[in-house]
Amino acid sequence: MAQGTQVKKRGEGTEGPQFKANMSARYGLDRVFSVVVTLAALVGIVVLAVLLVDVTRDGSSMLSANFLTSFPSQIFPENGGIYPALVGSLWLLGLTFLISVPLGLGAAVYLEEYAEDTRINRLIEINISNLAGVPSIIYGLLGLGIFVQLLAPITGGGSVLSGALTLSLLILPVIIVATREALRAIPRAIREGGYALGATKWEVIRSHLLPMALPGALTGMILALSRAIGEAAPLLVVGVALYQTYATSGPLDGYMALPTQIYDWISRPQQIFQDSAAAGIVVVMVVLLVANSVAILLRNRFQRSS
Amino acid sequence: MSRILRARLVVGVALVLALSLVVAACGGGGGGGGSQGGGGSEPVSGEIAIEGSSTVQPITQAAAELFREQNPKARISVGGAGTSDGFEAFCQGDTQISDASRPIDVAEEVPVCEENGVEFIEIPVAFDGISVVVNEQNDFASDVTSEQLKTLWEPAAEGEITRWSQVNPQWPDEEISLYGPGTESGTYEFFNETIVGNEEEVNRTDYEASEDDNVLVQGVAGDQNALGYFGFSYYENNLGKLKALSLDGVKPSAETIRSGEYGLSRPIFIYVSTKALKNNDAVKPFVDFYLSEQNLDRLVEAAKYVTLPGSLADESRAQYQDRTTGTVFTEAGEPKGGDLEAALKQAQ
Numbered sequence: 271m272a273q274g275t276q277v278k279k280r281g282e283g284t285e286g287p288q289f290k291a292n293m294s295a296r297y298g299l300d301r302v303f304s305v306v307v308t309l310a311a312l313v314g315i316v317v318l319a320v321l322l323v324d325v326t327r328d329g330s331s332m333l334s335a336n337f338l339t340s341f342p343s344q345i346f347p348e349n350g351g352i353y354p355a356l357v358g359s360l361w362l363l364g365l366t367f368l369i370s371v372p373l374g375l376g377a378a379v380y381l382e383e384y385a386e387d388t389r390i391n392r393l394i395e396i397n398i399s400n401l402a403g404v405p406s407i408i409y410g411l412l413g414l415g416i417f418v419q420l421l422a423p424i425t426g427g428g429s430v431l432s433g434a435l436t437l438s439l440l441i442l443p444v445i446i447v448a449t450r451e452a453l454r455a456i457p458r459a460i461r462e463g464g465y466a467l468g469a470t471k472w473e474v475i476r477s478h479l480l481p482m483a484l485p486g487a488l489t490g491m492i493l494a495l496s497r498a499i500g501e502a503a504p505l506l507v508v509g510v511a512l513y514q515t516y517a518t519s520g521p522l523d524g525y526m527a528l529p530t531q532i533y534d535w536i537s538r539p540q541q542i543f544q545d546s547a548a549a550g551i552v553v554v555m556v557v558l559l560v561a562n563s564v565a566i567l568l569r570n571r572f573q574r575s576s
Numbered sequence: 577m578s579r580i581l582r583a584r585l586v587v588g589v590a591l592v593l594a595l596s597l598v599v600a601a602c603g604g605g606g607g608g609g610g611s612q613g614g615g616g617s618e619p620v621s622g623e624i625a626i627e628g629s630s631t632v633q634p635i636t637q638a639a640a641e642l643f644r645e646q647n648p649k650a651r652i653s654v655g656g657a658g659t660s661d662g663f664e665a666f667c668q669g670d671t672q673i674s675d676a677s678r679p680i681d682v683a684e685e686v687p688v689c690e691e692n693g694v695e696f697i698e699i700p701v702a703f704d705g706i707s708v709v710v711n712e713q714n715d716f717a718s719d720v721t722s723e724q725l726k727t728l729w730e731p732a733a734e735g736e737i738t739r740w741s742q743v744n745p746q747w748p749d750e751e752i753s754l755y756g757p758g759t760e761s762g763t764y765e766f767f768n769e770t771i772v773g774n775e776e777e778v779n780r781t782d783y784e785a786s787e788d789d790n791v792l793v794q795g796v797a798g799d800q801n802a803l804g805y806f807g808f809s810y811y812e813n814n815l816g817k818l819k820a821l822s823l824d825g826v827k828p829s830a831e832t833i834r835s836g837e838y839g840l841s842r843p844i845f846i847y848v849s850t851k852a853l854k855n856n857d858a859v860k861p862f863v864d865f866y867l868s869e870q871n872l873d874r875l876v877e878a879a880k881y882v883t884l885p886g887s888l889a890d891e892s893r894a895q896y897q898d899r900t901t902g903t904v905f906t907e908a909g910e911p912k913g914g915d916l917e918a919a920l921k922q923a924q
Contacts, residue, residue: 341641341644342637343641344634344637344638344641344878344879345638345641345642345874345875345878427670428655506656506657507657509655509657510655511653511654511655512630512633512637512654512655512656513633513636513637513640513641513653513654514651514652514653514654515640515641515643515644515648515650515651515652515653516651516652524625524651524653534630534633534656536788536790537630537787537788537789537790538634538790539789539790539807539809539810539812539813539814539880540813540880541813544790
């Protein structure tokens with residue numbers, strides 16, 4: 271009752287007598303709001319800039335071409351580098367991409383296009399949303415049990431493949447959710463138009479839905495892979511090496527990784543390793559920027575062609 | 577239809593290119609290393625997996641690093657998952673060498689090794705000390721006894737012992753803030769066993785905890801009322817910011833830690849599988865190299881730990897040369913007979 275009358279009053283208000291044409295105040299408020307949202311957007315950039323300046327200053331003494339091509343060194347820390355960790359992280363990135371993207375796309379297409387609204391499918395959906403919030407160390411322990419121990423004959427134990435499989439589990443939920451959102455945004459008429467012309471479900475998906483959903487899905491994949499490459503906690507559990515005398519050269523080799531290398535350096539007592547860690551952070555940021563730019567270029571190409 | 581196929585191709589080709597670049601780069605790196613090799617004995621190849629304590633890892637890393645210069649084809653990986661995880665993998669035969677910041681557990685870990693037929697040689701390689709430190713500005717505390725530390729850190733102290741005067745009546749009636757490693761740390765475990773006593777599994781929990789000793793250094797350096805404990809090397813590298821307390825009248829230094837006079841000093845080890853020594857061509861040359869007289873002290877110093885006294889280092893080498901298997905420690909984690917050197921001698 272009370273609510274009803276309130277709504278009525280408000281409705282009356284907009285009709286005329288209570289409307290105040292206070293233009294200067296309204297434009298003022300408009301400007302204030304635009305400043306507020308601009309500031310909100312700037313926070314992220316400022317934090318990133320401060321971080322970049324800070325680590326670049328700390329790491330400048332170590333940053334050189336030699337840093338990229340040398341092994342880390344305990345005996346001569348000033349000549350040490352990040353080469354095997356960089357190679358390991360690139361392997362992780364590539365394998366994780368190859369594993370998680372087809373699986374994520376597949377699962378999203380199933381859930382969005384094929385799944386009936388049954389109890390099992392609803393259970394799967396709820397699970398996927400929840401999995402996106404599970405702490406990464408839990409995925410590490412899962413990876414240790416499944417990939418490192420149970421599947422050791424296939425994965426070679428604590429290999430870079432086991433690491434990539436674990437990271438794939440970690441980012442699959444994000445990829446699935448993003449791809450589903452992209453598929454859901456496609457108007458129903460597109461599907462019906464395809465069926466009306468006699469196309470099968472698979473043909474409609476392949477020729478229309480996937481190309482249209484790909485730009486949106488790629489955004490999710492970029493974010494997910496960025497997260498994967500920055501993870502240290504799950505890798506520490508699934509057999510990442512803190513030092514190796516060789517660089518990874520196959521999926522069943524042992525591996526080092528950038529975040530764990532930085533973590534190792536930061537925990538050392540010597541100042542020189544703190545500088546190495548800062549230089550390592552710069553390398554991670556550059557790798558992330560390059561990977562993201564490549565993905566964004568790809569996305570833009572899809573967007574234009576579809 | 578073909579558009580998406582083409583798109584897939586682009587992605588696929590990009591990835592393959594990226595990976596092959598990496599592989600090529602690796603090949604290049606390996607080749608470059610190879611030309612530098614060939615010093616002294618025949619270079620060996622083969623794989624060695626080493627896992628275990630992150631405390632010992634810097635020493636083993638230094639060994640692997642120098643070994644690599646002469647043996648670029650040997651593939652050695654060194655992990656730092658922790659002593660317990662290291663022994664778990666070692667006793668299952670997954671690793672050939674295990675780094676340990678405490679002796680192997682006679683009750684729980686040795687039986688697993690035995691079950692899997694893994695025999696091991698226990699080799700002390702260095703000493704590690706724990707320093708108890710206060711802020712540089714602190715002008716009243718310079719010495720602390722084990723008893724006082726126990727009063728301060730035991731579980732019963734939680735919420736009760738919060739002022740300096742409660743620990744030592746001569747200290748001022750001011751708030752004390754505590755800093756120490758988290759419960760996962762070997763330093764925590766050792767401090768707890770030595771100071772609080774074996775039967776207690778935990779110490780008080782109302783203190784600033786971090787697994788990263790550098791964070792503790794920053795904490796104590798920035799807090800006038802702070803008292804904390806962490807690895808001796810972290811104190812040595814921050815002399816200007818911190819003040820170390822003497823423990824029961826003994827100042828922490830390389831000498832007192834080496835001699836065992838300083839109470840919070842412990843040996844750290846590598847464990848080598850005898851099966852791996854026989855079956856894996858790389859393990860024997862690597863351990864020979866690690867323990868050799870010209871290398872061991874250099875490695876330990878590079879990793880900022882305290883070198884073994886000469887006589888104990890000789891016993892360590894003898895333990896390895898004679899392939900003496902098993903541990904010389906009791907269930908309580910004490911060397912048999914109380915003295916490490918004597919216990920090693922006894923075992924051979």
